[in-house]
Amino acid sequence: MVILETVHLQSGYGETPVLHDISFRVEENQIVAILGSNGAGKTTTLRTITGTVRATGGQVLYRGKDITRAPTYQMVELGISLVPEGRHLFGQMSVRDNLLMGAYREKDKSAIQRRLEQMYEIFPRIKERSHQMAGTLSGGEQQMVAIARGMMSGPSLLMLDEPSLGLMPKLVEEVFAFVQEIRRLGTTIVIVEQNASETLRFADYAYVVSEGEVVLQGKSEELVADDNIRKVYLGLA
Amino acid sequence: MLLVQTIWEGIVNGSILAMIAMGIALVWGVMGILSFSQGEFMMLGMFITYYLNEYLGLDPILCVPIVGVIMFGLGCLIYRSIIAKALRGPRLSQRLITFAIGMVLTYGALMVFGGQYRTVQNLAFTGSIDLGFMTISKQKLVPLVIALVMVAFMYVFLNLTRAGKAIKAISQDKDAAELVGINSNVTYMVAFGLSSALAGIAGCAITYYYPVYYTAGAAFLLFGFIAVLLGGVGSTAGALVGGIIMGLTDTISGVYLNTAYKYLAVCVIFMLIVTFKPKGLFGK
Numbered sequence: 436m437v438i439l440e441t442v443h444l445q446s447g448y449g450e451t452p453v454l455h456d457i458s459f460r461v462e463e464n465q466i467v468a469i470l471g472s473n474g475a476g477k478t479t480t481l482r483t484i485t486g487t488v489r490a491t492g493g494q495v496l497y498r499g500k501d502i503t504r505a506p507t508y509q510m511v512e513l514g515i516s517l518v519p520e521g522r523h524l525f526g527q528m529s530v531r532d533n534l535l536m537g538a539y540r541e542k543d544k545s546a547i548q549r550r551l552e553q554m555y556e557i558f559p560r561i562k563e564r565s566h567q568m569a570g571t572l573s574g575g576e577q578q579m580v581a582i583a584r585g586m587m588s589g590p591s592l593l594m595l596d597e598p599s600l601g602l603m604p605k606l607v608e609e610v611f612a613f614v615q616e617i618r619r620l621g622t623t624i625v626i627v628e629q630n631a632s633e634t635l636r637f638a639d640y641a642y643v644v645s646e647g648e649v650v651l652q653g654k655s656e657e658l659v660a661d662d663n664i665r666k667v668y669l670g671l672a
Numbered sequence: 673m674l675l676v677q678t679i680w681e682g683i684v685n686g687s688i689l690a691m692i693a694m695g696i697a698l699v700w701g702v703m704g705i706l707s708f709s710q711g712e713f714m715m716l717g718m719f720i721t722y723y724l725n726e727y728l729g730l731d732p733i734l735c736v737p738i739v740g741v742i743m744f745g746l747g748c749l750i751y752r753s754i755i756a757k758a759l760r761g762p763r764l765s766q767r768l769i770t771f772a773i774g775m776v777l778t779y780g781a782l783m784v785f786g787g788q789y790r791t792v793q794n795l796a797f798t799g800s801i802d803l804g805f806m807t808i809s810k811q812k813l814v815p816l817v818i819a820l821v822m823v824a825f826m827y828v829f830l831n832l833t834r835a836g837k838a839i840k841a842i843s844q845d846k847d848a849a850e851l852v853g854i855n856s857n858v859t860y861m862v863a864f865g866l867s868s869a870l871a872g873i874a875g876c877a878i879t880y881y882y883p884v885y886y887t888a889g890a891a892f893l894l895f896g897f898i899a900v901l902l903g904g905v906g907s908t909a910g911a912l913v914g915g916i917i918m919g920l921t922d923t924i925s926g927v928y929l930n931t932a933y934k935y936l937a938v939c940v941i942f943m944l945i946v947t948f949k950p951k952g953l954f955g956k
Binding site for chain 1: 841
């Protein structure tokens with residue numbers, strides 16, 4: 436079943452158009468990667484889906500329902516959670532309070548407690564730091580807190596924007612392992628990445644975005660297998 | 673024993689300033705608006721109290737919740753009709769809009785209520801407590817208690833309630849707050865409403881010893897702003913300490929120098945802080 440679909444989505448900042456034609460589909464329980472170079476429009480795509488950037492054309496459909504004009508704060512209630520680029524933690528709150536803020540819309544206290552424990556189980560490192568101010572954590576730890584906070588609303592769809600940005604290779608591997616673990620919990624994942632080679636190892640399907648348009652799509656293993664695509668679009672040798 | 677007496681008066685004034693400062697810090701921290709109308713919200717609180725006292729015979733203590741509710745509503749209304757729109761406009765109008773609101777309220781009050789000084793009658797607590805080394809006027813003790821209760825209320829509200837946490841989250845990272853499901857527009861409105869309610873209650877409390885007139889609030893504005901900078905934006909305890917330091921500076925310079933020099937003293941302190949402690953006394 437298709438959980439998220441964008442149809443000829445267009446948007447931009449002020450008078451400057453950024454997205455010209457973004458159409459993609461995400462099936463339930465898939466990991467879908469959106470790849471492309473810096474400035475291709477990947478982050479803008481996610482921000483347009485969540486309503487942070489206004490769509491100027493096209494549609495965003497979530498479980499078949501048009502959510503193009505839905506405001507950002509309604510996303511978690513729909514079941515969509517975005518882990519934004521640059522983490523955007525509440526720097527002067529403790530790690531635990533950051534996670535609890537992630538469940539801001541959740542009324543069921545036992546569900547909050549259950550998710551909190553689940554996140555501490557997946558990310559034992561942040562459990563150790565639970566009373567530390569989020570702003571004082573290392574980049575890798577902050578990324579884990581950001582992902583865990585994104586999961587605290589119990590989303591059906593988790594969108595991750597460049598989770599590997601600025602992390603050491605060893606930590607990148609660790610973060611990507613967590614992403615796969617989260618999928619095993621039954622959450623569908625959209626991941627935006629510049630790091631194509633690593634991402635294609637675990638994504639089911641990938642879209643390549645260039646200059647605000649989807650220029651290529653396919654199953655991960657097919658994209659990786661095609662030498663021409665590897666060279667031209669993925670920047671891989 | 674003049675010094676002890678002066679310090680006491682300074683603490684009372686400072687606690688009132690703390691309420692003004694908390695409102696300024698709240699609105700600045702949440703939405704980046706400089707609340708130049710804070711003194712006028714205080715003045716409106718004084719007039720509402722005066723009329724409730726005059727026509728219904730209510731003591732200012734009983735007026736606190738009424739003024740709080742009215743000023744909260746007025747703040748929300750001003751936010752929705754003016755501030756929310758200014759926030760979509762150029763930054764200069766965001767900075768100046770509250771100044772214009774303050775002017776309209778000041779001279780509107782002059783038109784509607786007239787320019788004479790008034791005082792609230794039949795106070796529930798008058799007289800003084802003689803401690804030997806100083807006398808505590810009950811007319812000043814009541815505002816101090818009201819102010820401390822409000823500071824405690826704000827601390828609890830910001831740290832323990834859902835709406836308070838939303839306000840904190842928005843002031844730390846607006847994008848992230850929206851993504852976890854916080855409606856920033858509603859939160860801004862609540863913050864603005866609370867800030868004007870705080871100023872209104874400060875006005876209500878101060879009628880216990882201060883005359884009611886249309887420019888009464890203006891004198892508190894500069895002190896309120898500097899109190900925020902002293903205490904550091906976003907800290908309730910900081911606003912209290914900053915307010916009290918400002919109150920002490922005000923009364924001590926008034927008594928030992930000359931009331932004409934109190935602005936000099938306050939502004940010198942401000943410059944010293946900017947130079948040596950740019951993030952405020954408690955800033956990290």
